[in-house]
Amino acid sequence: MSSVSTLENPTELVLRSLMDRGFRFIHPRDSRGDIVAVVGVRAHGAVLDIVRLDSEDNVTAMRMPGDEANVLAPKTVLWQQSGPMNVVVDSLLTLSDAEYEGGGPSHASLPPAKGCWVPTKPGREAWLAATA
Numbered sequence: 001m002s003s004v005s006t007l008e009n010p011t012e013l014v015l016r017s018l019m020d021r022g023f024r025f026i027h028p029r030d031s032r033g034d035i036v037a038v039v040g041v042r043a044h045g046a047v048l049d050i051v052r053l054d055s056e057d058n059v060t061a062m063r064m065p066g067d068e069a070n071v072l073a074p075k076t077v078l079w080q081q082s083g084p085m086n087v088v089v090d091s092l093l094t095l096s097d098a099e100y101e102g103g104g105p106s107h108a109s110l111p112p113a114k115g116c117w118v119p120t121k122p123g124r125e126a127w128l129a130a131t132a
Contacts, residue, residue, distance in 0.1 A: 011056060014089050018042075018051060021093060028072065041071060044097060047078065051092060059085045061092040 008016070015038075019025075023040035030036050038053040043066060050071050051061040063079040064071070079095060081088050 010086065014085055015040075017093065018089065023049070023051065039072065049092060049095075050074075051089060053085060056085045057083075059083065059088040061088045063092075063095060 015025075018040050021042060022044065023042045026039045026041065027035045028037050028039060036054075040049075040051045040053075042049045046066050048064050048066055048068060048071060049061070050064065051059065052072075053059050060080065060082040062074065062077050064074045064077050068074045068076060081091050
């Protein structure tokens with residue numbers, strides 16, 4: 001008799017830890033509609049945290065100003081790391097949030113991160129930074 005395991009695999013644990021921290025996910029697709037990556041976005045304080053998972057061994061995470069117009073190709077990056085999923089996500093989740101909440105002293109000139117999720121196609125949405 002076989003039993004079903006309730007243990008999550010490492011990828012599920014990482015994705016759950018990101019969701020627990022407030023990340024919302026988008027799934028960029030190619031011209032055929034195939035998912036090319038899983039991208040998590042979290043707006044907090046004056047910044048956006050982005051994590052792009054292309055595979056378990058190819059992950060990029062960034063922290064950028066909250067008013068960045070294109071989160072997939074930002075012009076300004078405050079922190080960035082690439083590498084294996086566990087290493088990159090652990091580094092991202094250990095970054096201090098305190099200095100960006102309310103435009104902390106080292107980032108007083110950054111405006112609060114503002115924007116919203118907007119539907120782009122059925123079942124898909126994207127982060128749209130507020131311009132005003």
